[in-house]
Each structure stands twice: as structure tokens, then as C-alpha cells.
Amino acid sequence: MTNPVRVRFAPSPTGYPHVGNIRTALFNWLFARHHGGSFIVRIEDTDVARKVEGAVEAILDGLRWLGLDWDEGPVVGGDYGPYFQSQRLDRYHEATRRLISQGNAYNCYCSPQRLEEMRAEQTKNKQPPGYDRQCRNLSREECARAEAAGVVPVVRFKTPLAGQTRFQDLIRGEVVFENSTIDDFVLLKSDGYPTYHLANIVDDHFMEISHVMRAEEWLSSTPRHVLLYQAMGFDPPQFAHLPMILGPDRSKLSKRHGAVSIIEYREQGYLPETMFNFLSLLGWSLDDKTEIMSRSEVVRDFSLERISRTAAIFNKDKLDWMNGLYIRKLSPEEFVQRALPFLDKGLSPEVKRPLSLDYVRQIMPLVQERAKILTELADLTGFLFVDQLDYKPDLLVGKGMTPESTIKALEAGRAKLQESAVFEIEALEMAFRPLADALGLKTGQFFGTLRVAITGRTVSPPLFQTMVVLGRERCQQRIEAALVRLRAA
């Protein structure tokens, strides 16, 4: 029996939950669920300076929204806690002490200024920048002198000067690094907090993480981690470096590419099922055809072997298409429930709140197959909620029509509305269609004029469905109002 699958998502609370990070979380979650393992969330809050208030909550919100539940971590706890690195400092200090006493690490008293100058000099001379190991072999006395002068040291790893470090990446195969290209990186900062490298391997070890799945940007630091595992005498986990997500210009996805926070997508009216499906397909695929998959199908079929090695550009057009598809898949009532908050937020303040649930239920079927994102619903249906329409009168006059023929058409429409016994879609269409003929207009012209009178726009849901929702009285009022406008023009 092999070790149980335990994977972790380890965000640093330095900002919003980026879709790239969330995709990493998703893949970890999928891997855990597929194998019946555990998905752990660990907050890597070791950078005190860059810490952002509220970031942890935002990240957890993003996970919850996508339904990525965690077995251990913030809120839920677990046997391997605490799950905030800032609460685990003693473990890192203990590891550091061990490394120093074993001769695998040492105190470094170099000032930030010296390091900066050193790097500047190295770059100038076309040397690879890296720590020059000035403090690597300090004597006891030299250390004492620096301490006495009040210098707080950092602790650096004593990287082997020669040899190679290699590891198997589950996605990329064997990766080899020359130790000579790795400098003596910092393990413990002078503020007493560990760097990512130290905290990461200590926690992954003590939390018994079986697979480390993270973005490709970490591939280059993996040999350091392997070296650390060796120095600590720990068995390293398996590594899998995921392809990155890029913006349309092929650079790392960032704010200037538009929305990057998962929270923003929620606010724009993308459905969580869309994001789940779409993000699953960014760097992973099942076969040459299958694209629309439920969460349980993705869990069932997910595998590391089918993860791509190439970075993927975030294709917003495809996201929009997929969201439209998921919107159409919603039951009418489900759609109403999801739409409600967006209508509430997006509709003109003049519209009476709370919105009439009953009325919204009548309206939503008109736009369910026309919306790609929930935020456009308010604009699509706004004309159904207001009393006064606002449009230019000449919109009423269709192609090949004159103001006079338009007035005639509207008057005929008004009369027909009056006499229609049954106010239903079929009946209305049966009554109005012949009327176009009688007026010498094409149905497109006649209905177009009516459409503008009824909705205030040239593009709308089907005319008669719209009219039925509005009701006879309001339709008459609107035609009347159109007539008034046209005559005044």
C-alpha cells in the first residue's frame, strides 16, 4: 500500500486570488478528490511587508465559490496544524538550528546594501548574480564581533559547491541542475521569519504532503528544496510543475490584461460551474472532443498524465461562450435565483425594490438564451422595469418607412391591441401578422416599429413574448407614447 495522497494549496496572502493560483488550487483539489486523498490549504504568510489585509478571506471565498472544499486548513483545522506559517515559526527555527549544527547552514551578516552593490557589480561584469559566500566560513570570533556590533544575521544554506541535483517531475520528466549554479540562498530572514524555501519543505514534510503541484515558476527553485530535504534527512514529495497561464500578449497574466481575480469573475456574472469547467481545461484535457464536463466527471477523469506542458493563454471569448452555455443549461427557476442579485445591483435605482419575484420569473425566460454573463441582464431587461422609455423617435421609423406610414402603423397596432380578445403570444402574432400586409409593410418593418415603441430599442427579446409579459395596458401606453413622440418630432 502506497502513501495516501495528501496535496496542498499554499497561497501567500499578498493579494487577490489570481485565476492562475486558483487553477493550481483546482488541479490539487481534483487530484485529491480523484484519488480519495486530502486537500489541504496552508497560508504562507511569511512576508510581513507584503501582507494584504483581507487577502486570506478573499482566497478562501474564491475556493468556496468554486466548491473546492478543503479537508484541513483555515476554519476547518486538522491534525497537522496550525495552517498559518506565521504560527509555526518554532518549527522553522528548530530546523534552522539543526541545519547550522550539522554544518548545512550559516549566519550571514552582510548588509542589504553590500548585497545590492555586489549584484550590481556582478551584472556589470556579466557574471550570474548570486551571493558571493563572504560569510560562509566566518570564524567564531568574526561572528561574535558582528553580533556585538548589533548586526542581526540571516541564515543561509550552505549549497554544495559541486555535483548535481536531480529530480523527477511528474509532468516534465527528469530535471537536472548543476549545484554550482545555485547560490547560498537565505533560509531565515533577519526578522525571524523563514523564506519560502525553508517554510515550504518543513511544512510539506510535517504535513506529510505526498505531491507538490504548483506553477512552473517554481521549477527553478525545486533543486534548492531537494537539497534541503536531503540535508534535513526528509524524503522529498513527488513534484509536478503545472503550466502557467498567460495573458493575450503571452506574458504572465496580470491586472493589465483585465480581470484576473476569481472574485472579479464572480462579480461579472460568470457561473462557478463555468469557471470550474473552463479552468479545468486550461492545461488539462480528457481527449480530442470532450469539453463540457460536470465537476464529478472531471474528478472521475482527472489525471496528471493528461496535463499539458505548455503555458496556456487565457481565452476570454471561449469563457464567454461557455458561460452562455451554462446559463442556458440552468433550470428557469435556478436562472431566476442566480439572476436576482445581479438585477438588484444593475437595475436603475428608480425601479422599486425589492424586485417582484413573480415578475422576474416572467421576464427571465425571455433572456436566458441571450445572456453570456449575468451582469448584462439588467441592461437586457431594463425596459421591462421602467415606466418611461428613453429613445430617439426616429428609431420608430424603419427602413423604407416614413413618419406618416409609421404613425399609421402605430395607430393600427394600437387598435388591434384594443380588440384582441386573448392576450397571448400565438393570438397576438395571428392578429398582427396579417396587419402588416394590410398596411403594405413587411413584417420586419411593422414589428420593428412596434418593437421600438414597446421596448425602446431595435434589439430585444421576441416581440409578442415581450408584450405578453408587459400586459395589454402598458403596451397600449407605450404605443401611445410613441405616437406622441413621433408627432412632436
Place this chain on the structure above:
RNA sequence: GGCGCAUUCGUCUAGCGGCCUAGGACGCGUCCCUCUCAAGGACGAGAUCACCGGUUCGAAUCCGGUAUGCGCUACCA
């Protein structure tokens, strides 16, 4: 500059030596449906599989080199 990873239609991808005159999806175009817009349906344009060599009877698939892109190169993660 050094090190590492990658390279199939504009984009997401299928392909793991013969099934490929390279398949699907988004987007785009044309047409059908049609009261507008969508949705739906049909068709189409779009990839000398980065390039150059090699291995092989046979390569998008294996190997080497080159180019390009991306990542790392912090007391950030």
C-alpha cells in the same frame, strides 16, 4: 549574462512511429431558420506540426543542434 522549461490552426487543444491529404472547440466568414438579437443547424477559410540535420522502409511523434518564447536568477512568494 547564467540556469531551467517549452514550441501543432489567431486562441484552447487531440496526437505518444504507419489510422494524419493533422481531429475537435472558441473566434471568424457564408448560408438555413427568423419580427430584431440570440439560440440552433449546415458549410467554409485557417497549421509547410518553429527551423536545420539525423535515426528509420516510414516522424508532428525518437535523437542532436539552432532560433524564439516563458520562468527563475531578492532578507517576494
